[in-house]
Amino acid sequence: MSVVRPPEPSGTVLHGGVVWSPGDDLDHHAVAVHDGRVLALDEDAVEWGRAHDAEFVDVAGRFVMPAFADGHAHPLFGGLESDGPQVRAQTSVDGIVAEVARYAAAHPDDEWVVGASYESSLAPDGLFDARWLDAAVPDRPVFLRAWDYHTAWVNSRALELAGITADTPAPVLGELPRRADGSPLGTLREWGAVDLVTAVMPPRTVEAQVGALERAGRHYASLGLTWVQDAWVEPEQLDAYLAAAEQDRLPIRFNLALYADPRRWPGDLGVLLEGRARVQALGRPRLTANTVKFFADGVVENATAALLEPYTTEPDSRGMLVWSPEQLAEAVAAVDAHGFQPHIHTIGDDAVRVGLDAVEHARRVNGDRDRRAVLAHVQLVDPADRERFHELGVVANAEPLWAQLDSLMNVLTVPRLGDRRAATQYPLASLLGHGARLSFGSDWPVSSAAPLEGVAVACSRQTDEREPAAGWTPHERLRVEHALAAYTSGTAHQAFRRAGTLRPGDDADLVVLSGDPRTVAHPRDLDTLAVTSTWLAGRRIHSATEGQP
Structure with missing residues (x-):
């Protein structure tokens, strides 16, 4: 026995609330859409919907407007943050270090521990020491991006693999903050410095x-x-x-x-x-x-x-x-x-x-x-x-x-x-x-x-x-x-x-x-x-x- 399915509606009319469009002096009460485009507003939308057997969606007094659009973002970075230690929510350096330790213990086969986005203001002048991360993960490289994605914090193993030492010159388009003895601190500023480490990291x-x-x-x-x-x-x-x-x-x-x-x-x-x-x-x-x-x-x-x-x-x-x-x-x-x-x-x-x-x-x-x-x-x-x-x-x-x-x-x-x-x-x-x-x-x-x-x-x-x-x-x-x-x-x-x-x-x-x-x-x-x-x-x-x- 075959099943007769109703035809797909030829369009949609959203109604029953406030419909607002930037630049309009007046509010509207309905909007009709078809084939990916806006067709009509108000009574024209309703009449079109009835004439074309459209689906009517009652928004129950809510507010309809054009969808938002984001003019500057980094979707891939954002999506990848869930794959590493969840450092964004941490409110102290100790909290970040503990989260890195937890993640590393739960993922012993990860070659690198990679995460983002730590809060730069948690350390004086935004300067974070590699030795703090060494306490959590001494044997594997750790790479954390700061919230601004212009800065990174790494442990000593990451510095070692990247060949960053007291003798490493300041990179083009980057800074390597140092301790009093000239050794690299573990904070990398701007991509000229960050790239020294990412160049030796395995790609996603x-x-x-x-x-x-x-x-x-x-x-x-x-x-x-x-x-x-x-x-x-x-x-x-x-x-x-x-x-x-x-x-x-x-x-x-x-x-x-x-x-x-x-x-x-x-x-x-x-x-x-x-x-x-x-x-x-x-x-x-x-x-x-x-x-x-x-x-x-x-x-x-x-x-x-x-x-x-x-x-x-x-x-x-x-x-x-x-x-x-x-x-x-x-x-x-x-x-x-x-x-x-x-x-x-x-x-x-x-x-x-x-x-x-x-x-x-x-x-x-x-x-x-x-x-x-x-x-x-x-x-x-x-x-x-x-x-x-x-x-x-x-x-x-x-x-x-x-x-x-x-x-x-x-x-x-x-x-x-x-x-x-x-x-x-x-x-x-x-x-x-x-x-x-x-x-x-x-x-x-x-x-x-x-x-x-x-x-x-x-x-x-x-x-x-x-x-x-x-x-x-x-x-x-x-x-x-x-x-x-x-x-x-x-x-x-x-x-x-x-x-x-x-x-x-x-x-x-x-x-x-x-x-x-x-x-x-x-x-x-x-x-x-x-x-x-x-x-x-x-x-x-x-x-x-x-x-x-």
Whole structure:
């Protein structure tokens, strides 16, 4: 006896709640989606649904909006963190060491003990000693990345295998802090130093990386995210992405920023072109590689961010430019000429200026076009440079969760910058006021991937404890609508996507929230809202409770 199955619905209509789109003056009550696109709103959506036998989903008074998108993150790193010792949750050096010892004992066959992301502020000046890890694992190498992924902490066995001794010179683009006798301490700053150890580590298998990407994608979907900019992809990681896409194991959309290394430039240009060609040849809609990543500088916490004025704690240093201004300008122009989108890590105000100068050079050399170059992080932006984002069409990508006076800020950042300069960090409202296109990201796993946590800080400039009471630098707080737009239409603009709003023809990527963010009594409580469901191309890919809209 054959079973007659009902036909698949020809589309979906979400109704019964508030439907909101960035930039709209009015709220809506229904949205219709079909074939991966938004079709109509309000009565037009309802009428279309009835005429085409669509599935009607009652969201029961909840809040429907475009899905979030993350303009700067590291999904593979985040997915891999679950494979090692869980050091992120530890609140003391002793706690980290104990967790490393526990993991090593439970995994006696692991050749290396590898984990992330420890809290740098747990040791004075962020300096961690190899001998502390030796107490936990003396016979096998240990490699831990700090939360910032610009710093690592290793034990003596790892130093030995990497050949790092008192006689090892300071590496190009890196620092090796030393003890008083000249021996290496065990902290590695920036990739020139970190690479000395990673060069002797066994690579992760492709399958392990594919599994990590799959976990990361599911995590993002649970947070209402459907598109992520992976902001640092090297050939090994590209292989993993290609394998995951070919196996249909990418739960959401990813765009890859292929990494340009000044130590290998201009030879890297061919590698970048080949990498993009491989992704295009595979032809999977959830994977693109349209972007090239540059590091202009490091991070304030290491005193490697490039500043216009010296560090307060190190008056002879203004940090580190990874590329010379001339080299960066030529490299940005070169990738721009091949149609890549430049994506430049810029923390310090000098790095921001150098990044803007590089984009201006690319425009001068290659002509004026809609290139949407991205400056990521924009922690310090000199007032003289804020208008230039609008003038050059540069996207200001910020990680809003960082704009708070938490322990990291108080212990490592403010002392290095001084109070005056520290109070100018993350000028989000100022950049918007100067006409900049603002997009938001998380830099996960550096910080939480949850967009609502970032929105809560962007709108309050407060910690979880609501400190300070008036908000830190309250003039830089954003309205809720502007913060949500930065995580939706702002990132869609960055991505060259027709998405981020609910205009007919946009990608039907949606998120349903438990309540209306605009009516939350205190902005710091925005992260108490829950993601009820996430929709990619009109299909539900996550539901907080099975069957829940």
